[in-house]
Amino acid sequence: MTRCRLCGSTALESVVDLGATPPCESFLAAEQLDAPEPAYPLHLRVCTDCWLAQIPPLITPEDTFSEYAYFSSYSSSWVEHARTFVADTAARLGLGGDSFVVEVASNDGYLLRHVVERGIRCLGVEPSVNVGAAARDAGVPTVTEFLSPDTGAAVRAEHGPADLVVANNVYAHIPDVIGFTKGLRALVADDGWVSIEVQHLLTLIEENQYDTIYHEHFQYYTVASAIRALASGGLTLVDVELLPTHGGSLRLWARPDEVAGEPGRRVADVLAREKAAGLQELSGYTEFSARVAKVRRDLLRFLIEAAEDGRTVVGYGAPGKGNTLLNHCGVRPDLLPYTVDRNPYKHGRYTPGTRIPILPPDRIAADRPDYVLVLPWNLRAELVEQLSFVHEWGGRLVFPIPELSIVEVER
Template sequence: MRCRVCGSTALRGVLDLGATPPCESFLTRERLDAPEPTYPLHLRLCDDCLLLQLPPLIAPEETFVDYAYFSSYSDSWVEHARQLVDGAVERLRLRDGDLIVEVASNDGYLLQHVPAGIRRLGIEPSINVGEAAREKGVPTLTAFLDEIVAAAVRAEHGPAQLVVANNVYAHIPDVVGFTRSLRRLVADDGQVCIEVHHALNLVRHAQFDTIYHEHFQYYTLLSAIRALATGDLQVVDAELLRTHGGSLRIWAAPTATAGPATPEVERILGIERDAGLHSPDGYDDLAPRTERLRQDLLRFLLEARATGLRVAGYGAPGKGNTLLNYCGIRSDLLAYTVDRNPYKHGRFTPGVRIPIEPTEHLDADRPDLVLVLPWNLRDELSAQLAHVATWGGKLVFPLPEVTVVDPAEHAARPDGSAQPVTPVQPVHPVEPAQEVSS
């Protein structure tokens, strides 16, 4: 294996999660007795350029043609996208006739917010998801972005003043080719906006469930700067975001016109440097802390089962499937999970094969504990699940520590937005089972 940015062979293992199935390969009932392929999930670090990466074992074409993830099922993510569009229009002084292109545009969750007069185009490889975008009136090209596609888009539509690549820069095994494609799309005086999960939070908080085969690499700002430079793009600004358990928003421009970076770039680099992430040794604690989190969650669920508490799940995200498989959580510990996405209803999670039900099933069944698998949406989901308190149920968030939340303590603001969850004492070590149920 060679580093996909710098080509170095000096790669060290930093976290081995065993072998798991692809995280979005939800099983139909007819496939339950069929064999299921698994692939190693072994995170490595390049000693030379410090890019965290997985071996490219599964091609994107195997995952993203018929895809189970629809961005619009997260209300907070749609609002996040609206705010990004509004801010970018003001930041870049976009006007009628300018073009915004989003790569991996999913179901139109972001481009639907583009003001009238500004042209928009989505590039989305998943046929089913792209069709959902077109039904919303969002022009969408079904394609994987590469240099040929980028050249064709530029020839037909002209250069884009803004190219958005939210949560896709980690999904591309050919980082260099993809980066060159972004440069080809963007105008010489335009900018590229990229959002990625920040490796600072992955390492600092042992967010091991963000590791799955769709993600080929995990970026610090330092490694992102190095990757973008391969396509003649220079980072001019950066932001720390709360999304997905802690993300980076990176603004980059063609090198010839980029100009100096804002002070925020150096500030974030300093945070990473202080955390030890600009040296290979800074990644050594990830594996032991991940193992401790696994033991905590299993101990909690085993004690809940021993005392007769019924546990169900909420959500069936890709990250949840890494957590379930690495921890070995099967239907004896988690009877089922529910999800808002109808595509997943009646299917089973890959590997551990936990059934997925509509959200209404949770209300009918009334379990004692609800394990929230998309824990990064804690505020939004605590508001949505506040009614669990009506039958005495509690919410359990597995990361960054196993934490039990009484949903009665969570109230929505009058405008319907989420109010921050009242802090509670993390369960570490796990409390006695009698106290967990109180």
């Protein structure tokens, strides 16, 4: 990488180098296990001119999202998060029967189904053929497209301008951040609103959340860098909320420049927090790599000692972040014989790079392991409750991020 994808600067400094790994959602079928598996460098850098953290665009969105292994509806807490957002936003913006809502990267309709239930006209713009089909089967109107200025304009011409455009957990997933932002502006009405949820670089750094660095995440935002990214497409940030989702996220509220007005107080407050954390100077990034290395050592030490003591450890979940962690730590089936996942799409497949089998969740109760390593640590409250049954045989849960913790669970 020689130039920042947002401002074009060549002033890029290393934050953390995680080596080379396969794309995190490229789960393997059994017949692929003897075939070569491509791996790509995973090196996070930050631009010291606009402070956008980014990795090189070594894979394309088409490689990842034309068929996708992630279905949002398998997370109960995420569906509830979406329901609450729709209810609160309908009240905040006065959305009703005459309104039009578009969600970009709408996945399997996890959010827009709540819009449909309210009788509000809506449309999903989802690039993945398989998850878009699931959304349509659930009654959510969905087109299969990647967002660009041209597709945004085409959707607007056919369906009209959107009073609200939602882009949750996608703003990090596109290498052409300027073109994507122009696509958002093309979709939204001239007096409309854009709501974006994206992981906050501040919590990623502070909480050692390095496993959320993977090839389909091309950039990592602070409010400061998000303001500049939005401006590239004619949008102004007017408000921001700090959310607990994904270990700490931003909800960015933006409007077309012409109607935006001055940003609210919360924007200034978060900018001040970021500045105090050193994220607008290199000092805020220099110790991150050392803390990442400690996470790796601690997890490997735990797994090796458990194996030597004859204790069994299995995984729970097969999220993209888990594959960054497993590959960086060099975990193989000798230390983690399998993981389980609620998504049947992944059953019978293997994790990329580490080739760990993915099984249905009921395998845990059948095998009664000593420890369950929870890979989607961001769903900690939900999964502590879901996995409370491991208490029956004295099993314990292990969370690797932000630091290794072993949890006793109770019914």
